[in-house]
Amino acid sequence: MSSPAVDALQRALATAPGQPSRHVPLEGASNFRDLGGYRTAAGQQVRWRTLFRSDRLSELTAADQATLAQLAVRHSIDFRGADEQRTHAYTIATLQRIAIPIEPQVVQDMQALLAAGDALDAATAHRLMQQTYVAFVHENTAQYRQFFEVLLRHETPLLFHCTAGKDRTGFAAALLLELLGVPRATIEADYLLTNLLYRQPQLPDNHLPAPVLDVLWRVHPDFLHTAYREIEHAWGSVQNYAAEALGLNNAAITELRHRYLDVTPATPRR
Template sequence: MQQQLSTLSSSPTRSLPLTGASNFRDLGGYTGHGGQPVKWRRLFRSDHLAALTPQDQALLAELGVARAVDFRGQAESAAHAYALPGVARHPLAIEPTVVQRALELQRAGRQLTAQDAVALMQETYRGFVHDNAPRFAALFRLLLASDAPTVFHCTAGKDRTGFAAALILLALGVPRDVVMHDYLLTNALYQRPPGMGSNAPEEVLRVLWRVQEEFLDAALHSVDSDFGGVQAYLVEVLGVDAAAQKELAGRYLQAV
């Protein structure tokens, strides 16, 4: 195990081999402002951390992870609670809405289709931009308070976490096409838990448990059309002004 940890530390890899979390990965290496790469081993994104094995926890300790930002809603957190030695958990609850809306449609006699599911996901992502901005603002305050290695996550690490990762990378000057590439990596990594949502048609589940460009695009289009772009959204809505963005770059971009 020690040899594996040393190898990971000396030769950074984006996806980390955890047994209890399939979508745990590093945001390092992407090129940001001024051609400076995002520092490795500072910012991690993941699915939930309640199933980590002792070996997984040892790997997080080796990586120096000191903070976990948890975007899960109250019921999700209660159902899969965790406490990791040496890791401070910061709950920034964003309640899930897709399942609730899907159930409302079903109660109204509507048989859900994949197209319905895509529309629900897009509506959810627009909600991140408008309704959940305070949670993402709090995330940036944490990142500005300390550059201690941090993991942020929700349940699957794909939607709430995906939008948070996009905001961080965009704030650091990473181009949108690269941000989208990082977002879509979930489809290659995340392993859907068996039996989840088994009452819904498989075509619907394939939408709900994966990510599509249309989802993140819905959020970014809302940022552009409703707020005048990412820069204005960062400053006016999330409170990440020019000085804060400079501080972020100093903390999380590698000087070249």
């Protein structure tokens, strides 16, 4: 069934004739997609087949791995926490994994609430997810600084991912697109594509109500808006946050744009 929200996501997912598909269909990952083709306010375009975001890669099939090789992806930035990396490890011969662990704070917070005997509902889950994004801004600056260091150091194409490819990955993508000059409405549309693409895992009974799980396995504009509010309250702007917290001066941002933007739309490599 169509709705304005779904229609907006479909438009974000669509690409112009002659351009690659934004969503790369894989058997073992559902949220693997290209950040290429997004236009900046200055009229440039993010390069196709250069930056990819994804959910976890531990279930990729041989055919999926062949697709990665065909895309020439050589590096993966893995934002998953230590237990996630250990439980769902992956080794892909053509891919160098770079671990930048961000522990899933919302899981720890929920476990603490349950241990205290508190009930969980959708509103509580929503609040905990907002707190997770506050933590991204204030407590995970070292990890996101390292993320940009990798982007500036390694050859492309490359991908970055977490478990679902929605929160740790979504915040990283938002920061990157913001610094490349992509308008915020486009950034939010890309962020929300998770709700159209991600296949929630089949989990054993963990006694969490369905409305809580629905919050945990989806993204909401409030989550990203919370991060932006925190940045703008503490630093005044994303650009100031990048300079003061992430160590990205004007020269670094210029280099990011040189690496990842086309001055005019180019014919992409399929």
